[in-house]
Amino acid sequence: MEQQIPYNPKNKVRIVTAASLFDGHDAAINIMRRIIQSTGVEVIHLGHDRSVEEVVNTAIQEDANAIAMTSYQGGHNEYFKYMYDLLHEKGAGHIKIFGGGGGVILPSEIAELQDYGITRIYSPDDGRSLGLQGMINDLVEQSDYPIGDKLNGEIDHIENKIPTAIARLISAAENFPEIAKPVFDQIHTNNTNSKIPVLGITGTGGAGKSSLVDELVRRFLIDFPEKTIGLISVDPSKRKTGGALLGDRIRMNAINNPRVYMRSLATRQSNLALSKYVAEAIQVLKAAKYDLIILETSGIGQSDTEIMDHSDVSLYVMTPEFGAATQLEKIDMLDFADLVALNKFDKRGALDAIRDVKKQYQRNHNLWDKNPDEMPVFGTIASQFNDPGMNTLYKAIMDKIVEKTASELKSTFQITKEMSEKIFVIPPHRTRYLSEIAENNRSYDEIALSQQKVAQKLYGIFKTIESVSGKIPQINKAGIDDSTVLPSATEAHDENRIFLNLLLNQFDKVKMDLDPYNWEIILNWDEKVAKYKNPVYSFKVRDKEIKIATHSESLSHLQIPKIALPKYEAWGDILRWNLQENVPGEFPFASGLYPFKREGEDPSRMFAGEGGPERTNKRFHYVSAGLPAKRLSTAFDSVTLYGNDPDIRPDIYGKIGNAGVSICCLDDAKKLYSGFDLVHALTSVSMTINGPAPMLLGFFMNAAIDQQCEYYIKANDLEKEVEAKINKIYKEKGTERPRYQGDLPEGNNGLGLMLLGVTGDQVLPLDVYNEIKVKTLSQVRGTVQADILKEDQAQNTCIFSTEFALRLMGDVQEYFITKNVRNFYSVSISGYHIAEAGANPITQLAFTLSNGFTYVEYYLSRGMNINDFGPNLSFFFSNGVDPEYSVIGRVARKIWAKAMKNKYGANERAQMLKYHIQTSGRSLHAQEIDFNDIRTTLQALYAIYDNCNSLHTNAYDEAITTPTEESVRRAMAIQLIINKELGLAKNENPIQGSFIIEELTDLVESAVLQEFDRITERGGVLGAMETMYQRSKIQEESLYYETLKHNGDFPIVGVNTFLSSKGSPTVIPAEVIRATEEEKQYQITMLDNLHQFHEAKVNEHLNKLQEAAIKNENLFDHLMEATKVCSLGQITSALFEVGGQYRRNM
Structure with missing residues (x-):
């Protein structure tokens, strides 16, 4: 497809973007809002899980031209119609509504919604025919109309705080200042004696100003139940396109309140922290009689002093990461700010930083008669719920406002004297845990390799002794039994005896370099092989003896072994195989956790919910x-x-x-x-x-x-x-x-x-x-499932603050230990949703295991014993058709077992990584849906051959609808046919011994450990989450896949190659399963x-x-x-x- 040229809007277009309520699928809307922004639009992005009321209120307050939504979780008919109705009810029917939801929104529903008044709902076929930029061009062109060119008595309504009137006046000032001038002359006259205070907040980009402002608003609303607050937030415009990302709202939870009005402004000029029209916006909010106005600027550097021209009280927000103390001398705002917030106070060096800032503030303001500790500099962690430092800062701000403006905003907010202190999930001295695991596992592999070489050398000496003596040497715990190889007195050959003694001495010398545990492995190898050749194998699970037949009989009357062992003779090969592979049920569990699969219980697990x-x-x-x-x-x-x-x-x-x-x-x-x-x-x-x-x-x-x-x-x-x-x-x-x-x-x-x-x-x-x-x-x-780290990184069904959500997880696990809940997994550490969000198999595995080890570290920090909680942890992976998926289970088991045994000293039960696997939802396509079962079958084969603990096979029609009974039965049949009919599946370690499987295992394991190191460099899993490392990486990999799929470089049969004569259009489901009115009403x-x-x-x-x-x-x-x-x-x-x-x- 040709590179499409972005549409060039004639007016300043503003669009609100979001994903619908209870919908965490934000990858698509993130891509869309980026393209919308690069098309020269000012985008107010709200992110995922947004109610109609939130979106409509935002669109009205921001005086947007349009709303662009994605909806992938159903309920779209009601959602879009309710949005249309609410906009008209609130006098904003001119705002256009656009939407999309992949195959979730049926063509008949698209037609119904567009007939209702929704401007356009885009379908997957629109995406194929128009391309992404083509769709956005269409959206922006339809949204390209002037706002603020006609004023119609808005000034008469602003005292009643009518959002449409307030918004329109600000737009008029921004877009048509000449037309608006007479109205603003009147507003200025009316505001002559206004005493409404303005709090100006500025600071460097990334200092957390949005979160801090939200926390101030939350406290203000609690502190003053009858008062109102107006916010103006300024973000920079792009010099090249004129577009802007107005993203402050996404971080705010407290502003969707009838007592709060917020307006985001783009600077519309380069290298300045404020818009030209900030003064007019403030005047409008003063005319509307808001009790407090907060002006927040875009952080563009060290000189933000222009905010002083517009505010009565100023707050400068910075972080401890400003470099050397001399850098503070370059920050103009430290000369002028009434208060300073040192946010992200949990960062390393925060205590030194606050000391330096207080001293600099004292110098700049010539406060030599006061103690540096009394300077109005406050350590805060705005991202932490109910942070004591934020409480202290809020109270100081309100006191300063009253002192400087004599406004009636005397705060009664209760605060304590304690400082901000990070509630650490992982203790600071443990942040290198992932690299320690990587080092531990690499060390194990290096030792295994060196021990293999020792064993191979021993075997060479052993075979030489056998050749020289003409006898098979007998070995025992001590080594070789000399008497079985040395010639007797009657057959003495002095040269042979001397040479054999030399060899035996050399054998003993080399054997000193072999770990006694590894010598035991070599000694017991023949016995191990014999156990699997016996007709019945017995083993114990939780003190219960289980007996299992070791072979099954084929129709040709061959005895097919359930476990096939290598025919190695050389000790180095035997030792390497035992240390890195081994039989199922033995460390490092490469081929499975239990000696044999449980009979009568196939690993099939079926998903239902409707x-x-x-x-x-x-x-x-x-x-x-x-x-x-x-x-x-x-x-x-x-x-x-x-x-x-x-x-x-x-x-x-x-x-x-x-x-x-x-x-x-x-x-x-x-x-x-x-x-x-x-x-x-x-x-x-x-x-x-x-x-x-x-x-x-x-x-x-x-x-x-x-x-x-x-x-x-x-x-x-x-x-x-x-x-x-x-x-x-x-x-x-x-x-x-x-x-x-x-x-x-x-x-x-x-x-x-x-x-x-x-x-x-x-x-x-x-x-x-x-x-x-x-x-x-x-x-x-x-x-x-309860995996909150994965939710933050990929799926977005987080509802509580991360620290509180983790505390709840820890409380559940503690309860399980106390109440002896032994058979229930308190968490399913999930890679499935990481993969569904777009991650490749290596990233899925690395992020999932790193999350798992984070829970281990957190539970250990709470004083739990690893052998108590280890068995309550389980995992959940996705299985695609990429080559790495053929080894995802075995690599996961190996990495986990090595770390748990050698790094954490866990017992065998806690070393076992148990996982459920589900065939890839991402590989289900809405075109040629019958082909989906072929993909699912191949993925199920990967999973069963890799000895998964349980498996869910997706139904072929899940790309377009909730699966029907017919499609679910077919999905079940995939597993049943493999488990009951496929001859090779009668063997339980079919991929062991394959050269490519061994090579892939090593490659994937190495790649995962390298990713552990990258996460460590970012402060561990939680540190990386703060900079959105995981989320960004997932989105990059998703975009890479989608690009290759779109341009055909990555062939997908029935999607971009081998198309039908009709072009393989998106399939419309014959049957759509939705909740009935009766069911909803009954609930x-x-x-x-x-x-x-x-x-x-x-x-x-x-x-x-x-x-x-x-x-x-x-x-x-x-x-x-x-x-x-x-x-x-x-x-x-x-x-x-x-x-x-x-x-x-x-």
């Missing part, structure tokens, strides 16, 4: 019918993924039960898993949930406990008594008891439904209930009933939860109780107040 809990329960029973092992993977709808409750608000309502199941309370969890015994050894539940994972885990655990209470009730003939108790409880409350909607599916015996609406402790004696609870927790099997009704039923108890539980957070008690202990009565949204909101909300990054 509509309400009843519909997904039916799907679970359908996909597991006839299978001895019930492995249930749960997909949650986006409302649940973001910790919210179902609601009638259109942008929420449209997403209830779409692309996942709606679960918002304990009763939902009981219905979802009803009919499956959650503590049975062959039942395992996986929950793909991250931000609100602890709450969903609480629902699940309580559902499992209540199931076992049911067994007790039935075993003791207490059904009638319990039923009477429940009916009495509901009669007294006067509310309807929850029920399972519809008929039970085949295979559902109703287990889990007896105690709907109540919990076991309400109907059974407390001692009995507690006994059941203890037993259940020790037996329940499953996994909760809302049921939630209302729950809130009404538990009204008296909810606040008590939420208060206890918040107190536990403040007192640093284990939160999951309290969540286990709160989840019995509170809904998901209630708990999320309560925890926001004590743990802070996640702050988005650009």
